[in-house]
Amino acid sequence: MNITLKQAEAVIAAAKAKAVALNTLMNIAVVDSGTNLIAFAHMDNAWLGSIDISQKKARTARYFNMASGEIGKLSQPGGPLYHIEHSNGGLITFPGGVLITNAGGDIIGAVGVSGDSVENDHAVAQAGADAIK
Structure with missing residues (x-):
């Protein structure tokens, strides 16, 4: 199962609304269950360096079916996933990547911010992810 463009656009809209509420500027990437980029938003004046990071956070979450921050906890020195960030063409192992599931609990993609x-x-x-529930 994959996220649709309509669903991805809803994720982007909800994430942008939360960013505005927090008075911050974000890059928001939505990938499908195969980690293909489906939708992306670069809020005006958001950091350019965060474009790549947002996409890698989304892919990291989907590659391992857990939030990117959870992988970060496991990848600390001495941890079971130490240095995993060097795999898969580069992962991001700090918070901001979250799985997207449908009403049935199936993983349909991920969002990275x-x-x-x-x-x-x-x-x-x-x-953003909660917009699909």
């Missing part, structure tokens, strides 16, 4: 603190990145990504 970058542009502010990791706490705000995660909050904006989660708001």
Whole structure:
């Protein structure tokens, strides 16, 4: 199962609304279950370096079926996934990548957000993912 463009656009809209509520500028990427980019938004004046990071956060979440921040916890020195960020063409292992599931609980994609603190990145990504529930 894959996220549709209409669903991806709803994710982007909800994430943008949360970013505005937090008074921040974000890059928001939505990928399907195969990690293909389906929708993307670069809010005016958001950091250019965060374009790539947002897409990698989304892919990281989908590659391992967990939020990117959870992978970060496992990839600390001495952890079971130490240095995993060097795999798959580069992963991002801090918060801001969240899985998107449908009403039945099936993973249909992921959203990645970058542009502010990791706490705000995660909050904006989660708001986007929650738009599909």
